[in-house]
Structure formats: structure tokens, C-alpha cells
Amino acid sequence: MTLYEKSVAGRSAFSFGFEEDRAAAEACVPEFARAAVKPLPQTSELDLVRHFTNLATMNYGVDTGFYPLGSCTMKYNPKINERFAADPRLTVRHPLDDATDNQGVLQMEFELKESLQEITGMDDFTLQPACGAHGELTGMLIIHAYMRDHDAKRTKVLIPDSAHGTNPASASMAGFQVVTVPSNERGGVDMDALDKLMDDTVAAIMLTNPNTVGLFEENITEIAELVHARGGLLYYDGANLNALMGLIRPGDLGFDVVHLNLHKTFSTPHGGGGPGAAPVGVKKFLADYLPIPVVVCRDGQYALDENRPHTIGRMSGFYGNTAVLARAYVYIKMMGRDGLLATSRAAVINANYVKALLSPYFPPAYDRPVMHETVLSAKGYDKYGVTLLDIAKRLMDYGYHPPTIYFPHFPPYAEEVMMVEPTESESKETMDSFCDALIKISQEAKENPDLLLSAPHDTVVTRVNETYAARHLVTSHRDKKGT
């Protein structure tokens, strides 16, 4: 039941020391006041509290249990981060107030920027982008502006077929034509294809490393040399940086632009679909193209620098998702040098451990060590009449969030693959139990496939009909009423 359906006329949780004075307000804005009453629900505070508290229990989060959603890095979100993000000294700060009144917040942002520069090996950063795809767009706009100034015939961007969908969408939104690069039999970029495609109309290649199948791009040095030698730039999608911290840096691998997902690698909570934050780092020669303003430090005073002559402009109204940046900042401060390295080591070991446990039942797509996540196949199960989707839904009955399924979309994956990313947060016991459940489900598939076909059984709703939703489009209460 929605709040509207629980609404009772006259009820309210409103507690302010004034009442509606519509006549006076309307007198100030005579012809612009809306005549019609805007219907919002009318509920008491207790009804409201119960409504949303119950909804929260209908959700599965990292705090509920194991969430091995590949490529999404659902690690633990430390609670101390939330305390700082809710600090009134941060939340009650107007973004246009004078920099001299905001030295604490700006110091936090500047120190975060410095840490990210060190972790990635880049020279400068903008903290403005709101999430991964926004970071990609920012980075590609920087490359677009740079090429416009230096080599305007470069209008194409190369993107591996294994890339996340946001990569081609962002490149296209930044005005580029997208050219797909096939993968080779080891899951990396096909070097012969790259050699053929990398001509003087290509502005850049976008790479995720480790890539979206959890494999380190073995030929990264050769790729960087080839692309640079032919006048292109390298873009690093940092969605999977969680495998590399303290081990190797994108800046040292030859990348010119990177974006980071603070809501993945740097532990900020995902909020059921954001907000995140995705700072973009660049090498020195691109620093003038960063969106304005950029946080800087001059003689111990922090400031917002608007003077970037080649800036691409603004990506949003203000300076970025400060409260999200604060969480990531605290995470880095508390992990420190050794903690970040230990994080990446554990993330890699955990993924290889899960792969080792599950390989006999769900063979890995590639027979080589993985980084922070592993792609496993459920292809053989069709002979029992079950699909990967059924296996994933059955996992819910065992109390787990399913891995990412049916991604990536290209051969040899296209069909029954799942991407498991345990993250460093999880204990051996948790991973053992999860693998036991998947192994048990693989038995059930053979012995009692109906259990899987009708799963999940123990959730608040059973399988939701997506086709019905699209055919009977109801996206608001107004649609329900049919008015």
C-alpha cells in the first residue's frame, strides 16, 4: 500500500509555528498561484514512520547480508562515515558562502584530492561529478575539448566489447562516435583488432582495468604505447580500482584521464541507486580543461579556483557531492597506506577463493587467476530446464543477494554467466556459506528444478512481471487513479 492509499483527510505530521496564509501569499503572486489543490498524502507521523520503516525491511542491503553483486563493489559502509556526513558543520554550509568561512570543508576536499592523486598517480582532480557515468562524461568532455584544440579530426572513441554500457553511452553523449574493440580468447583487448582500428581519427580508448570480467588487462603497456604513439589518449574507468590500491597506479600505466567511483572502492553507501561521487583525475597537460571550480590551496588558504582558461565548463550547479566526498575522505584517512593495500589484496584473494570453491559446479569463463571478481558460467544447467535467472532467484531463499547476472552481454558470455564480487569485507565463513548455498542449488537443479523455477519463495513478493509493468504503464499514483 502506498502512502496515498493510507492517506486520511485532515491528518498531518506537520509541526511548524505557522499556518497556511494562502490569501496573503496569493495577493503577492496574483495570477501565478495554482488554483487546483496539489494532492499529497495526509498521514500522522507514526503512520509515516511505520510506512517507511516497513519498506526498509523489504530491502536487502549490505547490512542485511552478503551482496556479491559483480562490478558494483558492495563492500561494508563504515558507520563512522555516516556520523561525519551528518555533522551540521558540514550539512549546514551554503555552497556560495565565502571560502574564508568554509576552510574546514575545503581542507577536507583538498586533502581528499591529494590522496586520490597519490592513489591513482594523476596530477589533478575535479571532485564535481555526481557518479560513475557523470565522471565518464566529464572525462570524455575533457578529451573532446582537448582534441578540438589540438587535433579536431579525432572524433572516434574505441571501447572494448566487454565495457559497461555507460562507457559507450558517455562517449556518445560527449559527441564521439563509438567503435567497438573485440576481446581476445584470454578476455583482454584483441591487439590485432586494436592495431587496425587505432588510426588518426581516434581520440581515445576507454578501458576498465581490471576489466568487467575481473581480469587484469595483460597487454596494458603495449596498448598504452600503441595508442599514445598514434596520437590517442587513454581513459581509465575506475569502477574496478578496488583490486589495485597500493599495488599499481593507472597514472603509471599510461592513463591520461581516470574516474573513480567513491561509492564502490571508497566505501560510500550506494543508497539504492545513489548518490555516489566520481572524481575525475587528469595528467598535467589536461588540468586546464577540468570543470570549474577546482579546489586549490594557496599559502595555507583553501579556495575554489574558477580560472581555468580551457575549462569544459560546469557539470552541475555546485562543486560535487560534498557529503559523499566526506565519507570517502574518512575511509581513506582511517585505512591509511597499509589499509588500502590490504583491502585490495583481500579483495583479490577473496574473489579467487570463491572461484576456486565454485569452479567444479560453475566453470569460470577463463582459466586464469582473477582480480576482484570472477565470471562463472551456469550454461550446463539448461539440460535440467533451469536458467541462471532461476538459480539467482533461488539464492534469495538462502538469504543472499544474487551476483550480477547476464553481464557482460558479449560472446562467450552473452548467455548464462554470473559475476561474483565478494569484496574484501567478507569473512571466509560468509563466503563458504554462500558457496555452499550455490552448490546446494546446483544439486536442487538436478533433483527438484521446480524449486528453482518458482523461486524465490521466502521474499515479500515472488517474481515480478516486468512485461506487465511495461504494457500497463503505471508510474505514479495519478496513473492508478486513471485521471
Add this chain to the structure above:
Amino acid sequence: MLQKIGLQFDDIVKCFPGNACVEGGLHLPEGLTEDQMVEYWDTMMSRNSDPKKASLLGAGAYMHFIPAVVPHLASLPGFVTAYTPYQPEISQGTLQSLFEFQSFMVELTDMELANCSMYDGASSTAEAMLMAHRIKKADRVLVAATVNPKYLATVRTYLEPHGIAVDVVRMDGNGRVSTEDLELQLSASACSAVLVQSPNYLGIIEDLGAIGTTVHGHDALFVESFTEAMALGLLKYGVGTGADVVVGEGQSLGLSMSFGGPHLGVFATLKKYNRDFPGRIVGESIDTKGRQAFVMTLRAREQDIRREKATSNICSNHALNALTAAVYLGSVGESGFRALACENVGKLQKLVSGLEATGHFTRVFKQSPVFNEAVLASSIAPQDMRSRLAGLPVFPPLALARGVAPEVPGMPYTYLVCATEMLKDSLLGQVLGALS
């Protein structure tokens, strides 16, 4: 575990190019413990000025009262620590909350369909212009000179690489977009969209209905934008004023300013554009037992399916802030939201007449109606303004650059002054005292 894997860690990472590996560790300090972190944070935050109780500063971010129930419910871990609701059976909490948010946005904007959030008002506005371009295909859009300059800059950033010209429609003598110039520019050559903001950057309420009629005399989409969502409680938007898209900033709906983010992009449009709009949307459906259930729908527009042909690259959005706004609107309710809007109008009137009575201020564009912001000319210089207000818990108003508003003799400085329900009468009295 390594035994089970059958490899040492170094074997796993031997594919790394050796010359690029980090030698001797990152140059970062040792990690802090929780208690050390609290101390470090406190020292750092003490470098900010003292906390404020109200703000004369608006211009795109607004200080409003946030009922205790809002952050309480919005920070329940079930909501906070979940991912995007790809698996609807265990994500009904997020999905239903977003459906409720969409419902509220449809009512408040008076549109037919609202997505479940964009990043912020500026980027949402830019995406609306891109959508209009996809639909109308003309490589030119018009933006009112009265639109918040940061929104205009964002629109330019998004449209520039596509070679779309962004032409500005000038302001008239009343601080509103000139309908004459609009008509002239619309007749000059084809354009995909006209963007107008109300209340505009100068706080003035634009005549959206009249502008809508003008726009629809030509083959362009009418994009209405707002920076102050509180205005939705009183003013007309949407189909009644001829809008094809209503976009704006939802920060005022229970979200703190937090030095600029995360805020909340609102995006609402007409059903005929349901294959064209950016972002995610939740639809009502049924489960296998015929029970009500929610699920993300109209997915064929999105980047994970359409890749470079998607309507937008947007993936993660500001879902938790949309949920927060839903809780806020549920909390203040129908009459409360209207009361808040009216209180904001009244508070600004009180502040403006009080400031004018000091003799140091006079309102510019006196004939034009305003919501909770207005432009005032003043004899007080910005530095003086700051020091006079320094002892009070208010953010000083925004000093506007010369030329934004017409000059008033003897009052060389102009301010964009904001008042919300946070400016209690006692504090208002102190502000007026300090500026007398």
C-alpha cells in the same frame, strides 16, 4: 584460502607490468583509529565559521527546516546500504519509495510522468535540453537570460560537443525574459527547445503560461526549470502552462545544503516522450501470485541495454535523495507543504519591507512578483555587509555583479536576498538592526 586457490598472492598479480608497480607503498599516512579520526575531523571542521540558523543566501541552494523524522527514516540501513533495485523481489522498499516520489513529482509539477531522480537541478536541466534536441533535431536552443548562470553554464557544457547553439533570450525591464525577443528569436530560425526558469535567478516569477503559448506557436519544446522546489507548493507549472518538460532542483524537499551536494534533480515530462526521457523509472506491476509489486520499467532506453544509443548515460542517480524527498513530502503533507510555500512568500515580503525601511535598500524590479528571493539595491558594500552580519547566525546575501540588474542612483551595490521559514521574527529583527 591461498591453499584452496593453489597460488600465492604474487602469482595472481604476476601479470602486472613490473616497471609500473608501486614500490615501497603509497605516500599516504598510516590509518587513524576511530577516536583519532573524530579528533582530526573536529579540528578540521572548527576552521569553518560558526553554524547558522537562517540564510539570506539562496541562488540555487536553500536553507529550510528538516523535520527529525526525515533523516531518521532516510538513513535506515535497508535503504542506505542497498544497490540499484535490479532484483525487485528483495528491493521493494526502494522501488515503492521511488514510485511514491514519482507520484509526488507528477502532482507537484503537474506533469504526466516523472523519473526517479537526476543528479541535481543544473544537470537535469541540461539533460532536458538534450532530450529536446533528440526529439526536434534542430541544432539550436534558446535559454532565457534570467536563468541561473550556473544552470546556463551546465547546459552549455552538455550541448557544446554536439554543435548545438545556445542562444540567450534577453531580459526585459521587469527582470523577466522578454517575450518580444523570444518571439523574434523563435521566428529567426528553427530551435529545439526554450528554457525558462521560474522563479528565475533574480527571484522573479516568470509568466510561464504566456511564454508557453509563444513557444507553441513554433515547433520547439518548452522546458520549465526551477531551483527552489518550495515554489511548487504555490505556483503553476506543467501542462497548465504548456510545459513539455519540467526540471529542477529538489534540495529544498528535506535535503541539507551540504556545501553543494548531494542534491536532487527532478525530471518530469509528458507520456508521449516516454521513450525519450533520461534516467530510471519505477512502474507498478504484479508478482506471480497477482500481488502488487514494483519494478524498474521502460528500461529499453537505458545505457546497459542500448549502449551508445541510450537516451542518456545515467546509471546511478540520486535515489536515496528522492526517497528523502518522498519522506519529507509525506511528513509535511498536503496542507503543510502549501503553508510552507506561503510562509516563504510572507517572510520575504517582511524582510524586504524591513530592509527598505532602513533607507539603505530598495527593491529593484518592484513591479514583478517574487517567491522567496528578490534583488535589492543597497548603499552597503559587500565587505561592510559581511562584517555587519558577522555576529549573527545568518549567511549573508549574494552580492550580484554589476550589470545583472539596473543601477539605482546612490545605491551602487546589488544583492540577491533570500528568506525562508528559517528566518524567525527575532532573528529578522536582529538582521534589520545590524543593517540599519
